[in-house]
Amino acid sequence: MPYLSKLEIDEYRHLRNIEIDCGEDGKHLILTGPNGSGKSTILTIIRNELHHQIFNHRSGPVWRQAPLESRVVNLESMVTNLESRVTNRKANETSLERDHFPSCRITFTGNSIPRKDTHSQSVLAYFDPYRKPDFIEPAGPKSHELSSNQFRLDTNISDLLLQVFVNQKTQQAYATVEDEHSTVEAINKWFDTMRATLSIIFDDPKLELIFERDKFLYRIRLGDHRIIDFNDLADGHKAALAIVADLLIRKDIIIQESGFLEPDGIVLIDEIETHLHLKLQEVIFPFLCNLFPKVQFIVATHSPAVIASVDNAIIYDLELKRQVNSSELQGIRYGTLMTSHFGISSDFDLQTTTKLEELKQLYRKERDENEEQKMRQLAEELSETSHALALEVLLDLKSSQLSHD
Numbered sequence: 387m388p389y390l391s392k393l394e395i396d397e398y399r400h401l402r403n404i405e406i407d408c409g410e411d412g413k414h415l416i417l418t419g420p421n422g423s424g425k426s427t428i429l430t431i432i433r434n435e436l437h438h439q440i441f442n443h444r445s446g447p448v449w450r451q452a453p454l455e456s457r458v459v460n461l462e463s464m465v466t467n468l469e470s471r472v473t474n475r476k477a478n479e480t481s482l483e484r485d486h487f488p489s490c491r492i493t494f495t496g497n498s499i500p501r502k503d504t505h506s507q508s509v510l511a512y513f514d515p516y517r518k519p520d521f522i523e524p525a526g527p528k529s530h531e532l533s534s535n536q537f538r539l540d541t542n543i544s545d546l547l548l549q550v551f552v553n554q555k556t557q558q559a560y561a562t563v564e565d566e567h568s569t570v571e572a573i574n575k576w577f578d579t580m581r582a583t584l585s586i587i588f589d590d591p592k593l594e595l596i597f598e599r600d601k602f603l604y605r606i607r608l609g610d611h612r613i614i615d616f617n618d619l620a621d622g623h624k625a626a627l628a629i630v631a632d633l634l635i636r637k638d639i640i641i642q643e644s645g646f647l648e649p650d651g652i653v654l655i656d657e658i659e660t661h662l663h664l665k666l667q668e669v670i671f672p673f674l675c676n677l678f679p680k681v682q683f684i685v686a687t688h689s690p691a692v693i694a695s696v697d698n699a700i701i702y703d704l705e706l707k708r709q710v711n712s713s714e715l716q717g718i719r720y721g722t723l724m725t726s727h728f729g730i731s732s733d734f735d736l737q738t739t740t741k742l743e744e745l746k747q748l749y750r751k752e753r754d755e756n757e758e759q760k761m762r763q764l765a766e767e768l769s770e771t772s773h774a775l776a777l778e779v780l781l782d783l784k785s786s787q788l789s790h791d
Contacts, residue, residue: 388494389682390415390432390652396489399427406702406709408682412495414675415684416693416712419704425686426515428704429654432684433512433539435492436652440510507644509636509651509681512539515660517628521616524549526602527556537636539654544631548616550638551580551604555597579634579677586673587626589665622661626670629655633678650680659689667691741768 389412395404401424408415417425522545537543554573561569577595584606585593592609606614619627633653640649653674659667668691674683675696687693693701699712741764748761 388412388496389650390492390684391495392491392493393428393432394491394493395428395431398431398490400424401427401704404428404704404707406700408700410495412682414682414696414699414712416699416701417684417686417704418688418693418701423704425704426656429512429656429684429686431490432492432652433654435490436510437539507640507646507649509633509640509649509653509678510539511632511636511651512654513629513632513656514540515657517625517660518621519544519547519624519628519631521545521548523617524552524602527553542628542632543635544628546635547627547631548604550635551595551597552602576638583630583634583673583677584627586669587623587630587666620661622663622666625661626666629658629670629674630677633674633681637678648680650682651678652682652684653678655683655685658685658687659692664689664691668695671695738768 389408391408391410391412393404393406393408395401397403400422404424406415417428419425519542528549554576558570558573561567561573581593581595584595585591588606588608590609594607596605596607596613597603598605604616606616606619608614616627637649641647658671662670667689671683671685671692672695675681675698683699685692693699693712694715697713697716700709701712701715702709745761745764745768748757748764751757753761
């Protein structure tokens with residue numbers, strides 16, 4: 387499976403002169419920038435190109451495909467007198483599409499192109515920001531009848547997680563009776579992975595999966611002995627589980643079809659931190675990278691906890707059009723990342739930042755008695771808040787004095 391190595395956009399909507407280089411080893415890519423900067427647009431461009439290359443493979447980018455081609459093939463034998471008109475219409479639509487869509491070039495590692503058979507050998511998925519699975523409760527063992535050719539990048543298959551649980555448990559029972567030790571061991575490992583996943587999502591090392599045989603239902607038992615249904619999970623837990631469950635099911639299907647024990651692939655995630663507590667934002671990306679070591683992840687985020695969580699990713703700031711390696715941001719405080727990378731004016735809260743700015747403005751000017759009193763009051767209020775803020779006030783006043791001199 388080729389990975390994305392380079393993305394170039396000359397002009398599309400508000401995007402201009404974008405060039406992102408992930409290298410020939412296909413590093414993970416993290417897109418940052420303010421709302422409206424184009425993160426979701428770039429993910430959509432990549433998704434459409436992958437979808438085109440795999441499901442409608444032709445040479446050339448996705449916007450040059452002719453949408454009438456399949457209809458032309460069906461009509462040729464019956465409406466031969468319309469052939470020239472259909473051909474002309476195809477040409478006109480292709481020309482319009484070239485003018486309407488961006489000049490965009492996506493390069494894959496080794497200059498290779500994903501082909502249709504890639505889909506049955508690689509984990510390929512796209513997750514939009516609105517991830518909220520509705521887990522289907524099974525009535526018993528049932529084949530989900532999924533194959534890699536039946537789902538596409540944005541097909542939601544995480545809803546089938548509970549059915550997959552029951553199917554795996556049933557298969558394990560049959561394998562135990564028939565002394566198929568390797569199958570039993572493989573399914574045990576699969577459930578261990580799911581338990582580890584849920585333990586990380588819940589930050590609960592004592593979490594267990596429990597199976598109610600009479601209801602064919604799996605539930606979660608937390609370390610404090612609370613029992614939770616999957617559909618009663620908090621939105622943050624559901625959002626994280628939606629990604630992991632979807633990818634694990636895709637991976638399992640690919641293993642069954644191709645025999646590849648560790649499939650590669652490309653996975654696109656828009657706003658990976660959606661609904662997640664800051665602590666989970668820190669661990670979700672490295673966890674996914676470790677769980678799927680051969681998959682290239684391309685994600686969009688607003689979170690400093692995400693961009694500093696791995697050391698082998700390219701971070702591209704769409705506002706500054708600047709690319710850095712994520713290893714350069716490790717060891718830097720989140721507050722510093724918020725100001726240096728995300729454009730926040732201060733790592734203090736907005737009200738405190740406003741007071742600091744007002745204090746500096748007062749210090750720099752000739753003050754009357756009321757302004758002098760206001761300045762002392764602000765300095766006292768800010769200094770009493772914390773030792774760190776007291777130091778900030780002192781440094782700001784010293785800096786203002788030097789600038790004024």
